[in-house]
Amino acid sequence: MPSWSNGKRYNARPDPMIIIVTGGTFDKExxxxxxxxxxxxxxxxxxxxxGRCGLNVRVKTLMMIDSLHMTSRDRKRILDECIKSxxxxxxxxxxxxxxxxxAQVLGRKIKGKTVVLTxxxxxxxxxxxxxxxxxxxxxxxxxxxxxxxxxxxxxKCFRWNTVKKNKSKGEFEES
Amino acid sequence: MPSWSNGKRYNARPDPMIIIVTGGTFDKExxxxxxxxxxxxxxxxxxxxxGRCGLNVRVKTLMMIDSLHMTSRDRKRILDECIKSxxxxxxxxxxxxxxxxxAQVLGRKIKGKTVVLTxxxxxxxxxxxxxxxxxxxxxxxxxxxxxxxxxxxxxKCFRWNTVKKNKSKGEFEES
Amino acid sequence: MPSWSNGKRYNARPDPMIIIVTGGTFDKExxxxxxxxxxxxxxxxxxxxxGRCGLNVRVKTLMMIDSLHMTSRDRKRILDECIKSxxxxxxxxxxxxxxxxxAQVLGRKIKGKTVVLTxxxxxxxxxxxxxxxxxxxxxxxxxxxxxxxxxxxxxKCFRWNTVKKNKSKGEFEES
Amino acid sequence: MPSWSNGKRYNARPDPMIIIVTGGTFDKExxxxxxxxxxxxxxxxxxxxxGRCGLNVRVKTLMMIDSLHMTSRDRKRILDECIKSxxxxxxxxxxxxxxxxxAQVLGRKIKGKTVVLTxxxxxxxxxxxxxxxxxxxxxxxxxxxxxxxxxxxxxKCFRWNTVKKNKSKGEFEES
Numbered sequence: 001m002p003s004w005s006n007g008k009r010y011n012a013r014p015d016p017m018i019i020i021v022t023g024g025t026f027d028k029e030x031x032x033x034x035x036x037x038x039x040x041x042x043x044x045x046x047x048x049x050x051g052r053c054g055l056n057v058r059v060k061t062l063m064m065i066d067s068l069h070m071t072s073r074d075r076k077r078i079l080d081e082c083i084k085s086x087x088x089x090x091x092x093x094x095x096x097x098x099x100x101x102x103a104q105v106l107g108r109k110i111k112g113k114t115v116v117l118t119x120x121x122x123x124x125x126x127x128x129x130x131x132x133x134x135x136x137x138x139x140x141x142x143x144x145x146x147x148x149x150x151x152x153x154x155x156k157c158f159r160w161n162t163v164k165k166n167k168s169k170g171e172f173e174e175s
Numbered sequence: 176m177p178s179w180s181n182g183k184r185y186n187a188r189p190d191p192m193i194i195i196v197t198g199g200t201f202d203k204e205x206x207x208x209x210x211x212x213x214x215x216x217x218x219x220x221x222x223x224x225x226g227r228c229g230l231n232v233r234v235k236t237l238m239m240i241d242s243l244h245m246t247s248r249d250r251k252r253i254l255d256e257c258i259k260s261x262x263x264x265x266x267x268x269x270x271x272x273x274x275x276x277x278a279q280v281l282g283r284k285i286k287g288k289t290v291v292l293t294x295x296x297x298x299x300x301x302x303x304x305x306x307x308x309x310x311x312x313x314x315x316x317x318x319x320x321x322x323x324x325x326x327x328x329x330x331k332c333f334r335w336n337t338v339k340k341n342k343s344k345g346e347f348e349e350s
Numbered sequence: 351m352p353s354w355s356n357g358k359r360y361n362a363r364p365d366p367m368i369i370i371v372t373g374g375t376f377d378k379e380x381x382x383x384x385x386x387x388x389x390x391x392x393x394x395x396x397x398x399x400x401g402r403c404g405l406n407v408r409v410k411t412l413m414m415i416d417s418l419h420m421t422s423r424d425r426k427r428i429l430d431e432c433i434k435s436x437x438x439x440x441x442x443x444x445x446x447x448x449x450x451x452x453a454q455v456l457g458r459k460i461k462g463k464t465v466v467l468t469x470x471x472x473x474x475x476x477x478x479x480x481x482x483x484x485x486x487x488x489x490x491x492x493x494x495x496x497x498x499x500x501x502x503x504x505x506k507c508f509r510w511n512t513v514k515k516n517k518s519k520g521e522f523e524e525s
Numbered sequence: 526m527p528s529w530s531n532g533k534r535y536n537a538r539p540d541p542m543i544i545i546v547t548g549g550t551f552d553k554e555x556x557x558x559x560x561x562x563x564x565x566x567x568x569x570x571x572x573x574x575x576g577r578c579g580l581n582v583r584v585k586t587l588m589m590i591d592s593l594h595m596t597s598r599d600r601k602r603i604l605d606e607c608i609k610s611x612x613x614x615x616x617x618x619x620x621x622x623x624x625x626x627x628a629q630v631l632g633r634k635i636k637g638k639t640v641v642l643t644x645x646x647x648x649x650x651x652x653x654x655x656x657x658x659x660x661x662x663x664x665x666x667x668x669x670x671x672x673x674x675x676x677x678x679x680x681k682c683f684r685w686n687t688v689k690k691n692k693s694k695g696e697f698e699e700s
Contacts, residue, residue, distance in 0.1 A: 025385065032471040033520045035375065035416075035447075037387075051308030052296055054329035054346055066385075097385075121227055121382040127477040133226030136311030139330050144319040154229035155314050170383045171229055200560065207646040208695045210550065210591075210622075212562075241560075272560075296557040302652040345558045401658030402646055404679035404696055471577055483576030486661030489680050494669040504579035505664050521579055 017057040017142060018087040019044055022078060023064040024095030026131055028123040039064035043124050044093065047135055055139060058087075067095025067102070067119075075105045082110055089142045090115045093135075096172075099151055100163055107149040107160030115149045116142045116157070121170050192232040192317060193262040194219055197253060198239040199270030201306055203298040214239035218299050219268065222310055230314060233262075242270025242277070242294075250280045257285055264317045265290045266310075271347075274326055275338055282324040282335030290324045291317045291332070296345050367407040367492060368437040369394055372428060373414040374445030376481055378473040389414035393474050394443065397485055405489060408437075417445025417452070425455045432460055439492040440465045443485075446522075449501055450513055457499040457510030465499045466492045466507070471520050542582040542667060543612040544569055547603060548589040549620030551656055553648040564589040568649050569618065572660055580664060583612075592620025592627070592644075600630045607635055614667045615640045618660075621697075624676055625688055632674040632685030640674045641667045641682070646695050
């Protein structure tokens with residue numbers, strides 16, 4: 001919770017945050033020679049700059065995978081990264097297809113940290129993307145929600161154990 | 176606070192929200208005939224659609240002013256709108272130049288509602304804008320922060336009485 | 351040739367032009383539910399408006415195909431459309447993969463018209479696209495080149511029988 | 526004229542081209558600290574890259590001025606630059622407000638070169654710009670029109686002595 005809840009000024013000890021990048025539509029690009037979508041480097045730094053983000057946040061690229069291709073081993077790596085990170089406020093960029101699965105793996109194990117997963121339905125690089133909106137949303141929820149694991153999509157936040165993706169609408173809902 | 180804090184499911188009674196539009200750089204456009212910046216209609220609807228925002232939110236355009244030209248009468252109108260609105264979660268889009276002044280007018284008077292002011296350093300219509308990021312941020316803080324008046328800029332939130340705009344950096348800071 | 355070459359003022363009898371749309375990367379979009387590229391309606395009208403194009407030009411969508419999937423029957427349809435059109439200045443938007451093949455089918459048969467094929471390496475809808483540049487280029491070449499069939503890509507124009515696509519570079523060259 | 530008109534292959538001796546940058550809306554940017562439009566460096570290189578332009582073209586920034594502020598001395602500098610350049614195909618990016626004036630200064634004096642002036646109604650950096658379209662158009666006209674001075678705007682080309690800007694429409698027309 002923001003530190004004024006106990007009388008302290010917010011910026012006295014700014015909480016460090018981490019964004020763990022795992023890929024997903026968020027970071028996909030168009031390969032014009034092959035005519036396909038693919039991953040290069042993350043665009044998170046460019047996006048934080050565009051948002052004029054002044055938070056004390058570091059970005060770590062853990063993997064760049066379409067979440068349809070994630071294995072339990074990949075999700076375990078994400079879990080381990082969350083557990084070992086010094087930061088107590090974590091945002092994870094992730095493909096939307098299996099974001100709920102990863103949220104469940106994390107939700108059962110992580111204590112004492114606020115973890116918010118987010119993604120995008122349209123690649124950031126394509127223009128009409130929800131990426132910037134979701135990034136601002138996730139970073140804000142990560143600062144203000146109590147410890148726990150959440151998904152931030154469509155402007156809302158959902159607890160890890162009461163959310164599902166409505167694949168026909170391309171939206172997240174309470175389950 | 177999200178309603179699960181007391182055992183209720185989040186979506187059982189989704190809190191309606193309102194975005195009060197007052198103008199600012201957020202909504203400026205380029206008038207190619209005159210070669211100047213000016214206001215037409217708000218882009219908020221387009222932005223909420225771009226963000227695939229699923230919140231129960233209505234948009235009300237109260238005025239379209241550069242905040243450098245705001246008078247105390249304008250700020251009183253914003254205050255009155257906040258007080259009379261049924262919604263308890265309010266986002267206000269506002270020019271950054273005198274956002275702090277308006278926040279102070281609101282902060283002294285508003286009770287029982289979470290009000291978050293936000294804006295943009297670059298017009299949404301210009302491409303490399305922080306508008307979408309700030310909108311996602313503000314809507315999220317409005318759902319999760321306790322009652323009070325806040326400014327959401329640069330990914331952070333500030334209480335209305337401990338914030339100032341650093342004009343040389345173009346950023347908001349704790350005062 | 352522009353009509354001043356024989357003393358007439360250019361705009362006295364503005365030559366009508368036609369843009370025949372056949373698809374290609376030019377008009378592809380991102381389907382966020384399926385995570386794939388696909389065709390909806392052409393964006394040509396929007397692009398002509400964006401370019402503030404004042405030409406007397408009509409747009410006809412003949413087909414929306416990835417040129418890798420074009421058959422000789424499709425190319426015959428394009429040829430027939432060129433032959434029957436009243437306009438003597440024709441631009442054809444086309445996938446770059448088999449643009450040369452179609453140019454050859456047209457080049458052998460069309461007389462008395464200036465036909466310019468163009469396309470894009472990145473979909474117009476994706477932001478960092480060459481679409482607008484190529485459209486302006488093709489429309490200009492169509493007005494100023496003598497009768498014949500050409501490809502306009504990379505800012506250059508090539509005759510239909512002396513051009514090839516360099517697939518590793520994603521550029522067109524003299525053959 | 527393209528060199529095939531006399532039997533030579535186009536690319537055997539690719540004609541070098543020059544783009545002379547003088548500023549105008551084409552290159553304006555938004556200064557977020559001051560909330561005003563201003564000039565930094567030209568975006569021409571970025572635009573040529575975006576268009577995947579393969580021409581043998583160099584870019585020279587002569588000045589960065591709003592054409593409303595141009596003096597006869599500025600126009601004389603542009604004229605001198607055209608005369609002394611080795612290239613016989615010249616594109617000049619220029620503000621649209623007094624583009625006709627500059628075209629007249631050049632038209633009376635320049636022989637043996639194809640000079641095409643172009644600009645934009647909306648800054649390239651603002652997104653919904655005609656800049657890329659006009660650049661593709663001008664570069665193409667510069668390669669295919671006979672010697673002379675022209676304006677390329679709205680997809681059309683006009684001779685220097687039969688054109689005017691319709692200020693209420695923001696378009697160029699035959700005079």
